[in-house]
Amino acid sequence: MRLSRYFLPVLKETPKEAEIVSHRLMLRAGMIKQEASGLYAWLPLGYKVLRKVQAIIEQEQDRAGAHEMLMPTLQPADLWRESGRYDDYGKEMLRVEDRHGRDLLYGPTNEEMITSVFRANVKSYKDLPLNLYHIQWKFRDEIRPRFGTMRSREFLMKDAYSFDLDKENSIKAYNRMFVAYLRTYKRMGLTAIPMQAETGPIGGDLSHEFIVLADTGESGVFCDSALLDKPIPSIDVDYDGDLSPIVDEWTSLYAATEDMIEMDKFEADVPEERRIAARGIEVGQVFYFGEKYSEPMGAKVTNADGEEVAVHMGSYGIGLTRLLPAIIEASHDDDGIIWPVSVAPFELGLINLKAGDETCVETCQKLYGELKSAGIDVLYDDRDMGAGGKFATADLIGLPFQMIVGPRGLKNGEVEIKDRKTGERSTVSIEAAAEHIRAIIEPLRLDTI
RNA sequence: CGGAGUAUAGCUCAGCCUGGUAGAGCACUGGUUUUGGGUACCAGGGGUCGCAAGUUCGAAUCUUGCUACUCCGACCA
Numbered sequence: 284m285r286l287s288r289y290f291l292p293v294l295k296e297t298p299k300e301a302e303i304v305s306h307r308l309m310l311r312a313g314m315i316k317q318e319a320s321g322l323y324a325w326l327p328l329g330y331k332v333l334r335k336v337q338a339i340i341e342q343e344q345d346r347a348g349a350h351e352m353l354m355p356t357l358q359p360a361d362l363w364r365e366s367g368r369y370d371d372y373g374k375e376m377l378r379v380e381d382r383h384g385r386d387l388l389y390g391p392t393n394e395e396m397i398t399s400v401f402r403a404n405v406k407s408y409k410d411l412p413l414n415l416y417h418i419q420w421k422f423r424d425e426i427r428p429r430f431g432t433m434r435s436r437e438f439l440m441k442d443a444y445s446f447d448l449d450k451e452n453s454i455k456a457y458n459r460m461f462v463a464y465l466r467t468y469k470r471m472g473l474t475a476i477p478m479q480a481e482t483g484p485i486g487g488d489l490s491h492e493f494i495v496l497a498d499t500g501e502s503g504v505f506c507d508s509a510l511l512d513k514p515i516p517s518i519d520v521d522y523d524g525d526l527s528p529i530v531d532e533w534t535s536l537y538a539a540t541e542d543m544i545e546m547d548k549f550e551a552d553v554p555e556e557r558r559i560a561a562r563g564i565e566v567g568q569v570f571y572f573g574e575k576y577s578e579p580m581g582a583k584v585t586n587a588d589g590e591e592v593a594v595h596m597g598s599y600g601i602g603l604t605r606l607l608p609a610i611i612e613a614s615h616d617d618d619g620i621i622w623p624v625s626v627a628p629f630e631l632g633l634i635n636l637k638a639g640d641e642t643c644v645e646t647c648q649k650l651y652g653e654l655k656s657a658g659i660d661v662l663y664d665d666r667d668m669g670a671g672g673k674f675a676t677a678d679l680i681g682l683p684f685q686m687i688v689g690p691r692g693l694k695n696g697e698v699e700i701k702d703r704k705t706g707e708r709s710t711v712s713i714e715a716a717a718e719h720i721r722a723i724i725e726p727l728r729l730d731t732i
Numbered sequence: 733c734g735g736a737g738u739a740u741a742g743c744u745c746a747g748c749c750u751g752g753u754a755g756a757g758c759a760c761u762g763g764u765u766u767u768g769g770g771u772a773c774c775a776g777g778g779g780u781c782g783c784a785a786g787u788u789c790g791a792a793u794c795u796u797g798c799u800a801c802u803c804c805g806a807c808c809a
Contacts, residue, residue: 292742294742294743294744294759295743295744295758295759295770296743296744296745296757296758296759297743297744298743298744299738299743299744299745299802300801300802300803301802302802302803317801319800319801320800320801320802373807375807375808391808392809421809423808423809425807425808426733426806426807426808427733427803427804427805427806427807429802429803434808434809438809439809440809441809442809492809501808502808565808565809566809567809568809600809601809602809603809604809605809606809618769636767636768637766637767637768638766638767639766640766668767668770669766669767669768669769669770669771670767670768670769670770670771671767671768671769671770671771672769672770673769673770674768674769674770675769675770676770678769687768689768690768691768692768699768
């Protein structure tokens with residue numbers, strides 16, 4: 284992409300409404316624009332990152348055996364009357380009426396609707412296990428939206444729902460999502476710790492929240508520091524096999540949110556030097572809730588004995604629009620964002636330091652073509668402006684690498700490569716530049732960890 | 733919903749106390765500058781001062797009401 288033709292409205296100054304660093308940087312980097320309290324427009328750069336995050340989630344969900352579909356944002360109230368949640372959910376749920384006076388709601392979650400999909404189509408235990416998910420906009424009329432897209436009213440969420448014959452199999456489904464989540468966050472460069480959590484309005488008796496430690500997090504959390512260094516299950520993990528050893532290993536170390544903390548147990552289980560009491564950002568939550576919806580809504584299958592039984596369900600959510608600020612909170616410096624390659628809006632910034640200089644322009648054009656051919660997602664800063672502004676833009680929007688082309692280096696037939704994260708610079712010949720950067724970036728894409 | 737605050741140009745803000753023709757920097761447009769960390773200079777465009785009512789000869793400024801937004805708290809991906 285040529286920057287001169289791209290829509291990238293970066294801000295030199297910080298808009299005053301933004302308090303925390305991720306919100307400030309998302310506004311300054313031209314990723315989002317607020318349209319009302321808790322409602323954001325996603326500008327091209329922000330949307331590009333959102334799509335990359337989405338692709339990783341989809342890939343890991345699919346690997347874990349879940350099937351992607353799409354349900355509407357608006358839902359009929361009758362479905363929610365069946366589960367009893369139409370009256371229980373409270374003011375957080377946005378209710379609307381259509382022209383015929385029918386009650387609808389903008390979905391805050393989809394347990395009811397997925398159950399309706401399931402019961403209309405699945406009748407036999409032979410069709411289980413089943414896990415269906417979608418990535419769709421949700422609306423929760425939060426009392427106080429804040430921190431940009433960290434807590435917005437409209438937000439994009441991946442929500443998966445598992446259906447199994449009994450509790451034992453449902454726990455297996457839970458474990459598959461648990462493992463998939465560990466991998467998903469890791470691929471985005473996040474260290475997310477599963478913690479015992481309250482089940483809230485979703486219901487159920489087993490739940491973990493996945494928490495990224497950050498000072499700006501909204502939840503107080505307590506955990507064993509050994510969890511921070513725990514290796515993540517590899518791409519070879521067998522989702523058809525027994526995953527309980529992995530889950531047991533993770534859950535054997537103490538970790539709980541402030542709602543669930545038992546101080547005695549925390550202090551008994553965790554040696555003092557490993558106790559972490561910190562703030563954290565909740566980037567996902569998994570629930571097992573058994574027959575809570577299947578029973579009242581009649582989601583039943585015939586088992587091997589010919590009996591009709593309610594299926595056991597679980598649900599598994601990841602807030603995509605919250606993941607972006609979470610990644611930024613975990614990875615930034617004074618100059619701006621530092622994206623991991625896996626979710627970076629562009630992998631490389633090609634910077635022409637001297638617009639108008641014939642040699643520089645020609646060299647950049649040539650490199651730009653070569654880089655694209657090498658499969659690098661490159662943003663070419665061809666704007667007619669000074670070098671300082673280009674450096675500042677590249678640092679701010681956080682591209683992992685910069686290829687700097689200026690008259691000084693060209694004299695020796697060289698260009699400079701800067702690593703955004705470490706600040707390290709190296710020089711490479713013009714001829715070898717494209718291949719050189721490809722060799723650096725490719726292993727960092729983390730398709731397979 | 734309780735508490736605190738803000739609203740003046742695209743952004744950051746001054747002006748308000750003490751009423752008298754609406755300002756600065758950045759951004760934008762045209763030029764000069766050809767620049768290795770937001771270069772310098774010249775010229776220019778852009779605002780019914782959140783909305784409404786009131787006081788006044790006269791309101792961005794004083795009064796009242798409303799709205800929007802932000803922050804702190806209780807709730808949540």
